[in-house]
Amino acid sequence: MITLSVNGASHTLDVEPDTPLLYVLRDTLALHGPKFGCGLAQCGACTVIIDGKAIRSCVTPVETVASRTVTTLEGLGSVAKPHPIQTAFIEAQAAQCGYCINGMIMTSKALLDQNPAPSDREIRLALADNLCRCGTHQRILEAVKRAAKRMGRRF
Amino acid sequence: MVTARTTRREFIKGTGVLIVGFGLAEPMRAALGQPAPAGKTVATDEVDAFLSIARDGGVSVFTGKVDLGTGIRVALRQMAAEELDVPVDRINLVEGDTALTPDQGPTWGSLSVQVGGVQIRQAAATARKALVDMAAARLGVSSGELEVKFGIVRVRADMTKSASYAELIGDQEFHLKLDKNAPLKKPAEYTVVGKSLPRPDVPAKVTGEHTYMHDFRVPGMLHARVVRPPALGAQLTGVDESSIGSIKGLTRVVRLGNFLAVVAETEWAAIKAAERLKSSWSAWEGLPEMDKLYQVVRATPVAKDEITVNVGDPKSALASAAKTLAATYEFAIHTHGSIGPSCAVADVRDGSATIWSASQAPHWLRRELSAMLGIPVALIRVHYLDGAGCYGRNGHEDAAADAALLSREVGRPVRVQWMRHDEHGWDPKGPPTLVELKGGLDAGGSIVAWQSEFWIPKLSAITDGVPLIAATLAGLPRKEAINPGNIFQNSAPSYPFPNAHALVHRLETTPFRPSWIRTPGRMQNTYANEAFMDELAAAAGADPVEFRLRHLKDPRGVEVLKAAATAAKWETRASPRKAAAKAAIAAGRGVTYVKYENVRTYVAAVAEVVVERRSGAIRVMRVVVAHDCGLVINPDGVRAQIEGNVIQTVSRTLKEELKWDRSRVTSVDWKSYPILTFPEVPEVVSVLINRPDQPPWGAGEPAAAVVPSAISNAVFDAIGVRLRTVPYTPERVRAAILAET
Numbered sequence A: 001m002i003t004l005s006v007n008g009a010s011h012t013l014d015v016e017p018d019t020p021l022l023y024v025l026r027d028t029l030a031l032h033g034p035k036f037g038c039g040l041a042q043c044g045a046c047t048v049i050i051d052g053k054a055i056r057s058c059v060t061p062v063e064t065v066a067s068r069t070v071t072t073l074e075g076l077g078s079v080a081k082p083h084p085i086q087t088a089f090i091e092a093q094a095a096q097c098g099y100c101i102n103g104m105i106m107t108s109k110a111l112l113d114q115n116p117a118p119s120d121r122e123i124r125l126a127l128a129d130n131l132c133r134c135g136t137h138q139r140i141l142e143a144v145k146r147a148a149k150r151m152g153r154r155f
Numbered sequence B: 001m002v003t004a005r006t007t008r009r010e011f012i013k014g015t016g017v018l019i020v021g022f023g024l025a026e027p028m029r030a031a032l033g034q035p036a037p038a039g040k041t042v043a044t045d046e047v048d049a050f051l052s053i054a055r056d057g058g059v060s061v062f063t064g065k066v067d068l069g070t071g072i073r074v075a076l077r078q079m080a081a082e083e084l085d086v087p088v089d090r091i092n093l094v095e096g097d098t099a100l101t102p103d104q105g106p107t108w109g110s111l112s113v114q115v116g117g118v119q120i121r122q123a124a125a126t127a128r129k130a131l132v133d134m135a136a137a138r139l140g141v142s143s144g145e146l147e148v149k150f151g152i153v154r155v156r157a158d159m160t161k162s163a164s165y166a167e168l169i170g171d172q173e174f175h176l177k178l179d180k181n182a183p184l185k186k187p188a189e190y191t192v193v194g195k196s197l198p199r200p201d202v203p204a205k206v207t208g209e210h211t212y213m214h215d216f217r218v219p220g221m222l223h224a225r226v227v228r229p230p231a232l233g234a235q236l237t238g239v240d241e242s243s244i245g246s247i248k249g250l251t252r253v254v255r256l257g258n259f260l261a262v263v264a265e266t267e268w269a270a271i272k273a274a275e276r277l278k279s280s281w282s283a284w285e286g287l288p289e290m291d292k293l294y295q296v297v298r299a300t301p302v303a304k305d306e307i308t309v310n311v312g313d314p315k316s317a318l319a320s321a322a323k324t325l326a327a328t329y330e331f332a333i334h335t336h337g338s339i340g341p342s343c344a345v346a347d348v349r350d351g352s353a354t355i356w357s358a359s360q361a362p363h364w365l366r367r368e369l370s371a372m373l374g375i376p377v378a379l380i381r382v383h384y385l386d387g388a389g390c391y392g393r394n395g396h397e398d399a400a401a402d403a404a405l406l407s408r409e410v411g412r413p414v415r416v417q418w419m420r421h422d423e424h425g426w427d428p429k430g431p432p433t434l435v436e437l438k439g440g441l442d443a444g445g446s447i448v449a450w451q452s453e454f455w456i457p458k459l460s461a462i463t464d465g466v467p468l469i470a471a472t473l474a475g476l477p478r479k480e481a482i483n484p485g486n487i488f489q490n491s492a493p494s495y496p497f498p499n500a501h502a503l504v505h506r507l508e509t510t511p512f513r514p515s516w517i518r519t520p521g522r523m524q525n526t527y528a529n530e531a532f533m534d535e536l537a538a539a540a541g542a543d544p545v546e547f548r549l550r551h552l553k554d555p556r557g558v559e560v561l562k563a564a565a566t567a568a569k570w571e572t573r574a575s576p577r578k579a580a581a582k583a584a585i586a587a588g589r590g591v592t593y594v595k596y597e598n599v600r601t602y603v604a605a606v607a608e609v610v611v612e613r614r615s616g617a618i619r620v621m622r623v624v625v626a627h628d629c630g631l632v633i634n635p636d637g638v639r640a641q642i643e644g645n646v647i648q649t650v651s652r653t654l655k656e657e658l659k660w661d662r663s664r665v666t667s668v669d670w671k672s673y674p675i676l677t678f679p680e681v682p683e684v685v686s687v688l689i690n691r692p693d694q695p696p697w698g699a700g701e702p703a704a705a706v707v708p709s710a711i712s713n714a715v716f717d718a719i720g721v722r723l724r725t726v727p728y729t730p731e732r733v734r735a736a737i738l739a740e741t
């Protein structure tokens, strides 16, 4: 049994301890925000935030995060009540297939928490290991800049 | 004309099709495994195949085209809403369910709006006319006295007299053939077409609420992983099941000929089992040496020669030309590289099959599965669900075949998720392209002769699909097809030269199972033609834009070319740029023009690059695209497609190249098959030329065709060195610099 705190709720789960967190989130907890892209820590599709850091859940055994706080895309907001970053992505129409977008948003969230007003270059570097095949990059960059402005206004 | 049928009401109640919107409801309904509803026609000449109007006034539009992330989900609704005069948000779009939607062909070739949307528009226009006529009869006036707003037909002179679509037809069928003469709305009256409406799927996609193929589950479902041969043609000689006996949750090892897979209760058990399973295979080394690829291509037997342009007498024109040039161009093998590896769920039981797939061609997939499984087409239902971006025929259909075979074997629904190495290793590939060109200039610097030869694989039949891996490995029935798509397109140049000949050698074979990847053939052929055009411009000492205008007669072509040059602030002069040629870091600009498939969408692009001589690294800074696809349905949607086309093709041009040894693909992850990353992404500027009085043409591919040559031409402008092999890796650039100095 492993106890996991995800999006503010605690779950006690009967899963193999070496299972990557990604499959526990997707299959056991039905949280489909994080996506399987490579399983090799190369693409970022599976990104979640653990203790404030963007982490690749595809290579993170669930047993190693038992006592930590996991946030998934669902933990940021919903269609009814989106997080400002999600709103910015909607406004910029920053998704084609959208499969990579979980990683883009979660990585940007970790970035903006550290650096509320990043430059274009800083955003590009923060997202350098997040791959998008549809070529949505320009809109993703715009969305992160919009989000920074939006969130900046709130404080 | 209008009859109600009991099956109709059952259909509406039973499926909830008319009331569900996007998101979870539709796939969850499908998950319940309901049988195909009776009574809904899918015949492409029937209005009822494309649309229905419910008692509450809600409109359902049915399309065999699928979104794939392109935004047609909103564009098609706009086209229907405009002709019907109903608000867009009253339209529910049902996509790619073989039981409910007409077969409008695969979602390919930039034809979803141009063909699929135009069919839907005509169905809507036919329906609108019928509804107005019905209202006229009911209200006792002539049709000419009526107008439609928000789905309500009113007497223009007396607004109190009206009948709503819901009252006129609610829940009933039209029983009308598509009328190609049904009057279309005048473009000047458009209120919805031409607007950048947001896509309905984006909010759910950015919050984790959208159900992708990969997220879809059915009760009782098992997880499977495939174990592919270590060499493409290897034979399975043994499996040691005891090697994975200790894995908790493992259900079964399935072996059918050379098809091998593991099935388990959990994904992780399936992954571990696939990794650890010990199997033995025969040796196979049937692939060509990688560095001899283009020699092998040139030596491949020719199945058929095609001549795609034959004007004048290029041979004698070349012989008498003031100046002649010749060049050879090569374009590497590419993988689709979807960010999510292919995935499918299948439930095969009692001689019928239900399949959930992200396939671009659900109707085709149904036929291919029917052949493999020996189940009649009518007993197979394929449901489309959004997958990770698909830019042609990738692995989706193969994953569906894997899942179907496994479900039949284990008697339960099975979900197959390919791993990254399955996707990179086994998706069908964009074939290699080899092109030779000869050109002649007259004394005034105009092209008098153009001769080209292309070496590309043959096409057995476009409707053959692509042989399914599962069928091949398991030795099940399949068509022995070679189908790279219509890759001869754009082999003919986009200019009316006085003497021109293009000869396309269609080869018997190609090293890897081919299929179509975004802008298939059009990209490779345009690359060679337009880079060579630039070589001729340089030989003539002419500015590349001015040189193209010199040869272009088509006014729409002239306009896009000028629009791109203007937007890019093109500096008129011949290439290469003089001063910068010796600098350590040099900047340059290149232009390209194409008329897509020589018959439709016009595109021109200016690429601006920076080249570091010592390392050979190229950075594309900006790409300006001018785009005329006729009537624009959704401008932001077209812009998104242009951006995607450009960025993806910059990636393909600079970085991408399949790698292999004599047995297998060796570029099986993102390290060995790198794609463009954020720090390398150029700015994309798009200029849309909207022509409301013209037919709407495709936008999903054309802007990709212009990218490789625009970059090659820009590099030549910067450093005076011509790149003739895609991808332009730093090693290749360095070698090209060495070769020319």
Ligand code: FES
Binding pocket: A035, A036, A037, A038, A039, A040, A041, A042, A043, A044, A045, A046, A047, A056, A057, A058, A059
């Ligand atoms: S799926 Fe985890 S990084 Fe690709």
Ligand code: FES
Binding pocket: A095, A096, A097, A098, A099, A100, A101, A131, A132, A133, A134, A135, A136, B069, B339, B388, B389
């Ligand atoms: S939007 Fe499709 S991979 Fe990024």
